[in-house]
Amino acid sequence: xxxxxxxxxxxxxTQAILGDKDLPSxxxxxIEGGVTIVQYRDKKSDTADLIRMGKQLHxxxxxxxxxxxVNDHVGIAQAIGAEGVHLxxxxxxxxxxxxxxxxxxxxxxxxxxxxEAVVATSGGADYLGIGTVHATPTKGNTKSIIGTAxxxxxxxxxxxxxxxxxxxxxxxxxxxxxxxxxxxxxxLSKGVDGVAVVSAIVAASDSKAAAAVLRKSIDNVPTTMSxxxxxxxxxxxxxxxxxxxxxxxxxxxxxxxxxxxxVVQNLAANVALSIGASxxxxxxxxxxxDLAGLGGxxxxxxxxxxxxxxxxxxxxMRAYNEVGGPILFDPVGAGATEVRRNAVKTLMxxxxxxxxxxxxxxxxxxxxxxxxxxxxxxxxxxTSEEAEKVRLAKQLxxxxxxxxxxxxxxxxxxxxxxxYAIKNGHAYLGNITxxxxxxxxxxxxxxxxxxxxxxxAALAGxxxxxxxxxxxxxxxxxxxxxxxxxxxxDQLYLMAADASQDDSEWLKAAK
Ligand code: TPS
Numbered sequence: 001x002x003x004x005x006x007x008x009x010x011x012x013x014t015q016a017i018l019g020d021k022d023l024p025s026x027x028x029x030x031i032e033g034g035v036t037i038v039q040y041r042d043k044k045s046d047t048a049d050l051i052r053m054g055k056q057l058h059x060x061x062x063x064x065x066x067x068x069x070v071n072d073h074v075g076i077a078q079a080i081g082a083e084g085v086h087l088x089x090x091x092x093x094x095x096x097x098x099x100x101x102x103x104x105x106x107x108x109x110x111x112x113x114x115x116e117a118v119v120a121t122s123g124g125a126d127y128l129g130i131g132t133v134h135a136t137p138t139k140g141n142t143k144s145i146i147g148t149a150x151x152x153x154x155x156x157x158x159x160x161x162x163x164x165x166x167x168x169x170x171x172x173x174x175x176x177x178x179x180x181x182x183x184x185x186x187x188l189s190k191g192v193d194g195v196a197v198v199s200a201i202v203a204a205s206d207s208k209a210a211a212a213v214l215r216k217s218i219d220n221v222p223t224t225m226s227x228x229x230x231x232x233x234x235x236x237x238x239x240x241x242x243x244x245x246x247x248x249x250x251x252x253x254x255x256x257x258x259x260x261x262x263v264v265q266n267l268a269a270n271v272a273l274s275i276g277a278s279x280x281x282x283x284x285x286x287x288x289x290d291l292a293g294l295g296g297x298x299x300x301x302x303x304x305x306x307x308x309x310x311x312x313x314x315x316x317m318r319a320y321n322e323v324g325g326p327i328l329f330d331p332v333g334a335g336a337t338e339v340r341r342n343a344v345k346t347l348m349x350x351x352x353x354x355x356x357x358x359x360x361x362x363x364x365x366x367x368x369x370x371x372x373x374x375x376x377x378x379x380x381x382x383t384s385e386e387a388e389k390v391r392l393a394k395q396l397x398x399x400x401x402x403x404x405x406x407x408x409x410x411x412x413x414x415x416x417x418x419x420y421a422i423k424n425g426h427a428y429l430g431n432i433t434x435x436x437x438x439x440x441x442x443x444x445x446x447x448x449x450x451x452x453x454x455x456x457a458a459l460a461g462x463x464x465x466x467x468x469x470x471x472x473x474x475x476x477x478x479x480x481x482x483x484x485x486x487x488x489x490d491q492l493y494l495m496a497a498d499a500s501q502d503d504s505e506w507l508k509a510a511k
């Protein structure tokens with residue numbers, strides 16, 4: 001029988017996690033919510049209690065056709081007729097357990113590093129529990145937190161082995177990061193088969209609802225870029241599609257939800273209106289639960305960071321990720337302060353971004369290659385050669401499996417496979433506040449209307465934005481940054497209107 005490891009519940013009977021709830025009821029509700037396999041894990045009870053509870057749980061799991069494994073205690077598993085065991089590195093060895101339970105039992109092993117994973121796989125384990133992924137109070141004595149990068153390392157090593165066994169990731173996994181854990185590992189030939197959780201379900205007041213939220217996130221993990229997109233490598237092919245996308249934007253007038261900084265609210269809303277989108281400036285994360293369902297896109301601009309806002313961002317990310325709504329992340333001033341560096345880490349570990357847009361310093365910080373203290377949020381000193389810039393954009397996009405736009409005198413746009421340099425724009429953009437942020441708004445609007453190829457959507461947004469800036473700067477009534485802003489809004493507006501008449505003259509200015 002093939003075992004479904006996609007949502008794996010590991011129980012805990014401690015007051016801190018289970019509280020006063022009844023464990024069998026929690027397990028049954030969790031199965032109703034979408035749990036596919038259960039592990040009875042109880043580090044404290046004596047044999048009689050373990051058997052009593054084990055039997056109760058097994059009656060429930062059998063009723064729902066879900067396998068029950070017992071943590072550590074091979075004898076208890078045998079006594080209650082459970083489908084198998086899960087063994088930690090300090091528990092009974094795999095071979096002995098196999099001899100006792102027989103070939104038909106499901107035996108899983110915890111793997112914290114490459115050698116543990118290799119030994120268990122070649123030793124005949126049925127699956128691996130890979131972790132601890134994130135720090136978790138559930139397991140205090142974790143040898144090490146391996147992060148999603150550690151999970152990827154182990155998966156990569158496993159992919160070189162002859163035997164292939166299912167894997168689940170475990171440790172600090174909850175509704176806000178489950179998609180990221182599943183999705184990141186999928187950049188390899190084979191990702192994890194599921195996630196195992198303790199507190200995300202057992203500590204929840206409504207275990208059925210908690211399981212259902214996880215279930216939904218797992219079932220809706222963002223898919224990889226469509227194969228069709230990859231065929232269109234040639235820049236001419238991409239450019240030829242831009243006018244139709246600009247036109248589509250005007251027709252659909254997508255919601256462009258901005259969670260942005262205090263400085264650019266007004267300009268961002270005006271830019272969105274000028275290009276034909278419907279802006280909403282809503283910084284309270286709870287609102288995203290309603291807004292995410294409206295088919296628009298979210299701009300998450302970190303320019304004004306406060307604890308409240310950070311909480312709002314993570315709530316909003318979860319809401320958009322759950323429905324597959326696109327998110328553009330603008331890590332403004334990412335490396336400038338400790339608070340911002342931490343905010344980037346929090347956000348990056350909480351979900352998935354379709355596009356990350358930033359200057360070189362910001363992209364470096366997100367990548368984890370900070371060059372030290374940044375001077376101010378706008379400081380984007382260019383220190384590297386073109387090849388280095390291409391590497392930065394490409395590497396981050398490949399790691400995140402998304403699209404990265406690294407802005408500067410030349411902009412670099414990459415999806416990890418295709419990388420383009422864009423040389424449009426005008427110096428005035430650097431003389432007004434919020435030009436980078438409102439470029440983010442523009443791209444987000446395009447993401448909402450062209451989901452088939454995010455790189456192409458972003459390209460359409462950048463070109464429209466930067467060519468409008470060039471046109472505005474050339475106007476007779478534009479004499480400097482002050483008159484540039486209204487001229488720029490006019491040009492965006494005119495371009496959007498032109499696109500509806502299939503006139504793509506302006507695209508000829510693309511560099
Ligand atoms: C399948 N383990 C590693 S981290 C952790 C546990 C129990 C705590 C997670 O709690 N893999 C499997 N079963 C296990 N028992 C382990 C690994 C060991 P939370 O989800 O609350 O962070």
